Amino acid sequence: MTDKDYRNELEKSEYNAQKMLFDEYINYVYAIVFSLLRGVAEREDIDECVSDTFSDIFSGYDKNSAFDGEMKGFIAIIARRNAANYYKRLSSKGITSPLEELNAAPDTTDLSREFEKAEIRRLLIQKTLELGEPDSTIVFQKYFCGRNSKEIAKIVSLKPSAVRMRCTRAVRRLKEMLSEAGIGEEDIQ
Amino acid sequence: MNEKNFFDILNHADDNTIEELAAAVEFTTPAQREIIFNRSINKAESHKTSTETYNGGITVSGTEKYKPHIISRIAGIAAALIIISGGAFAIYRVINNSPEIIESSVSSDKNTDYKHVDIIAACQEQGMYVEAPEMIPAGFVADMIDVKPFIVQFTYSYDERFMSFAYFKNPVSPDEYKDLISQGDSEISEHDTIVNGHQAKWFEQTVNDNYEVSVIYESNGIMTIFGFENMEAEQINSIISTIK
Numbered sequence: 001m002t003d004k005d006y007r008n009e010l011e012k013s014e015y016n017a018q019k020m021l022f023d024e025y026i027n028y029v030y031a032i033v034f035s036l037l038r039g040v041a042e043r044e045d046i047d048e049c050v051s052d053t054f055s056d057i058f059s060g061y062d063k064n065s066a067f068d069g070e071m072k073g074f075i076a077i078i079a080r081r082n083a084a085n086y087y088k089r090l091s092s093k094g095i096t097s098p099l100e101e102l103n104a105a106p107d108t109t110d111l112s113r114e115f116e117k118a119e120i121r122r123l124l125i126q127k128t129l130e131l132g133e134p135d136s137t138i139v140f141q142k143y144f145c146g147r148n149s150k151e152i153a154k155i156v157s158l159k160p161s162a163v164r165m166r167c168t169r170a171v172r173r174l175k176e177m178l179s180e181a182g183i184g185e186e187d188i189q
Numbered sequence: 190m191n192e193k194n195f196f197d198i199l200n201h202a203d204d205n206t207i208e209e210l211a212a213a214v215e216f217t218t219p220a221q222r223e224i225i226f227n228r229s230i231n232k233a234e235s236h237k238t239s240t241e242t243y244n245g246g247i248t249v250s251g252t253e254k255y256k257p258h259i260i261s262r263i264a265g266i267a268a269a270l271i272i273i274s275g276g277a278f279a280i281y282r283v284i285n286n287s288p289e290i291i292e293s294s295v296s297s298d299k300n301t302d303y304k305h306v307d308i309i310a311a312c313q314e315q316g317m318y319v320e321a322p323e324m325i326p327a328g329f330v331a332d333m334i335d336v337k338p339f340i341v342q343f344t345y346s347y348d349e350r351f352m353s354f355a356y357f358k359n360p361v362s363p364d365e366y367k368d369l370i371s372q373g374d375s376e377i378s379e380h381d382t383i384v385n386g387h388q389a390k391w392f393e394q395t396v397n398d399n400y401e402v403s404v405i406y407e408s409n410g411i412m413t414i415f416g417f418e419n420m421e422a423e424q425i426n427s428i429i430s431t432i433k
Contacts, residue, residue, distance in 0.1 A: 015230070022226050028207070030216035035202040055232035076204075114203070121198055121206045125213055140214045143196040155218065159393055161319045161403045 001025075004068045006061070018058050020092045021071065027073070029053050034145075036083040043146075049086045053079045083116035090146045127177045134158065142167055144151055216417045363390045384413075 001024050009017035033049050041049070056078050058134040069132075136143050141147045141155060151162040151165070156163065199206065217225065378393045387407035405413045 018230065018233075019226065019344070022222075022229065026222055026225070027214075027216055028211040031211040034216060035200060035207060035210065038200050039197070047221065048228075051228040051232060054225070054229035055236065058229060058233035059236045074276050085345060110274055117198060118203050118206065122209065124196070124198065125209045127207070131214055136213075137215070144199060144210075144214065145216065155215070159403075161393065 001071050002068055003065070004070060006071060007063060010063055018054075021057070022054055023076050025071070026050070026054075029075060032076060032079040033083045033086075037082070037086055037090070038144075038146075040087060045086060045090060049082050050079075053082045056082065121184055123178065123181055127174055129183065130177065131170050131174060135166055135173075138163055138167050139170050139174060143171075363392075387411075 001021060006021060008016055009020055029050055030046075032044055033053065037046050037049065054073075057075060060078075128139050131139060136154055137156055141151070141152045147155075149163045152167075153160040153163045158166070199210065202210065315345050380391050382405075384390045384391075384407050386403050387409050389408065390406045393407075394403045405416070407413075
């Protein structure tokens with residue numbers, strides 16, 4: 001969605017424009033926030049941060065601006081800023097925020113490690129998707145999103161027992177696929 | 190390998206990974222999306238209102254005097270008591286399901302032939318690595334049943350919830366088991382499947398949202414019963430004794 005599209009919709013109906021923008025970017029914003037807050041925040045905090053992000057987008061958008069471009073960059077900046085603020089607030093150890101870590105100038109060994117990690121991440125997502133449905137959804141929801149079998153059962157319309165069984169087999173298959181692709185346990189530590 | 194750590198590599202992901210994740214994973218349910226959207230709209234609205242009020246410099250709104258709602262509190266306590274007693278009654282019903290059958294099927298020496306074995310540990314002693322009870326090879330279970338007559342059972346924590354798996358050898362026929370559970374009020378589904386390379390019948394008995402029992406009969410006579418979520422070992426043993 002571009003600024004122009006959004007402004008045109010805003011002229012017709014503010015609510016519809018906001019709903020349209022929300023529907024288009026909810027998964028993207030959630031992915032940004034979730035990736036940064038996973039491990040330090042509860043799901044409720046993550047939901048709160050996502051709603052803060054959309055609230056900031058809705059209330060902070062300048063309807064009279066002449067700028068026209070993709071909304072994605074603007075949305076990503078607000079999502080990252082909010083997630084970094086939540087991260088700071090929720091981390092009790094006073095560690096640096098991910099945003100500060102990202103802005104810090106990395107040395108060359110970090111760059112090579114980051115490149116390697118990016119490749120492992122790409123392969124992990126790709127191989128998980130190759131498990132096919134519903135196994136890929138089950139694995140992502142359990143091991144990445146942290147949902148339990150009962151919650152996943154509702155998403156994939158299976159019994160919790162069937163989810164558990166499929167999950168165990170899918171993870172075994174995923175490990176084999178990653179191993180064939182040259183990714184071992186030591187690569188992900 | 191700890192699978193949870195496996196996906197930790199996606200934490201603090203780069204932009205490309207974020208794009209891929211957004212395309213691959215459905216992070217929210219429709220109900221969750223609805224809540225987040227409404228909350229966003231309300232926050233944006235209240236932000237707009239408070240800004241407008243501040244700019245005018247005249248009024249402050251959005252605060253109200255707190256009044257304790259005694260009736261709401263009493264209603265809340267009553268609701269909690271109803272939920273707790275309902276849960277206790279549900280557990281009582283589960284334990285006492287089909288009482289006539291329990292009386293007729295439990296032999297007097299039921300405690301003497303019962304063996305509790307940590308089968309995962311037993312597999313590992315034999316150099317077999319198993320991640321979950323349902324992945325234990327059927328042949329190994331059959332051998333264990335012969336070594337430890339009648340029942341091999343172990344408990345297992347999955348998703349931080351309690352589960353138990355129990356293995357039997359020819360305790361009752363599938364038809365007998367079906368008759369047994371059909372006497373309760375619970376919903377039962379039956380389907381044919383393949384387990385460990387054996388033709389098998391799978392019964393799923395759903396009692397309520399929190400309680401479900403799955404029973405698998407393999408053609409080699411092994412019966413696996415699992416899925417006692419959120420139940421104590423004593424209660425599980427009570428159910429197992431009805432199958433014996």
